[in-house]
Amino acid sequence: GEDVEQSLFLSVREGDSSVINCTYTDSSSTYLYWYKQEPGAGLQLLTYIFSNMDMKQDQRLTVLLNKKDKHLSLRIADTQTGDSAIYFCAEFWMDSSYKLIFGSGTRLLVRP
Amino acid sequence: DTEVTQTPKHLVMGMTNKKSLKCEQHMGHRAMYWYKQKAKKPPELMFVYSYEKLSINESVPSRFSPECPNSSLLNLHLHALQPEDSALYLCASSPVGGGGEKLFFGSGTQLSVL
Numbered sequence: 154g155e156d157v158e159q160s161l162f163l164s165v166r167e168g169d170s171s172v173i174n175c176t177y178t179d180s181s182s183t184y185l186y187w188y189k190q191e192p193g194a195g196l197q198l199l200t201y202i203f204s205n206m207d208m209k210q211d212q213r214l215t216v217l218l219n220k221k222d223k224h225l226s227l228r229i230a231d232t233q234t235g236d237s238a239i240y241f242c243a244e245f246w247m248d249s250s251y252k253l254i255f256g257s258g259t260r261l262l263v264r265p
Numbered sequence: 266d267t268e269v270t271q272t273p274k275h276l277v278m279g280m281t282n283k284k285s286l287k288c289e290q291h292m293g294h295r296a297m298y299w300y301k302q303k304a305k306k307p308p309e310l311m312f313v314y315s316y317e318k319l320s321i322n323e324s325v326p327s328r329f330s331p332e333c334p335n336s337s338l339l340n341l342h343l344h345a346l347q348p349e350d351s352a353l354y355l356c357a358s359s360p361v362g363g364g365g366e367k368l369f370f371g372s373g374t375q376l377s378v379l
Contacts, residue, residue: 184366186367186368188370193375194372194373195269195271195355195370195371195372195373196308196355196368196370197370198367198369198370201367241307241308245366252310252321253310253368255307255308256307257306257307258305258307
């Protein structure tokens, strides 16, 4: 089935690291994505990882993938107030449906 | 140009009105998507066009009618909507092929149905 789960809320202090977690359904040959959505705006693609990778780093962002547990995480180093937003993980199904399934979203609040 | 442009940004319509949402991209992408997002919820897929042909319709009511006139444009025609159709409508595009699609989203049209 299609089920991508995330925790709903995370609050961190400015300058600390943030870790946002996601669990996804088992599917072969999939890409996994992290999107950011600020209030009243569309979704911004932050980063993505292919399911045969364990880790990907892109500046302040680190994506970790645990295939055994079907667990994906996004670490934001030196979190800033501008990072406050909703973060969605998403799984791309490459079966006949060929579509992107979003998690429920994690609201990140960065306190000064 | 890495933008997906949606117009209008805001739309208020009555249940008897006919309106259209527009989406445009000039990245050469051959797949385009319509998503619907209710407040505090993730986006939900409505339609997918691939090479200007409708490839996925997620059982969307017929009061929503998509159209892809060419590879750069995507429209969503609205007729006889219900108040529960009020939502943020997001357009996205992606290149086709190569496995795994990076979707680029527009900023959306916030629709209110009275």
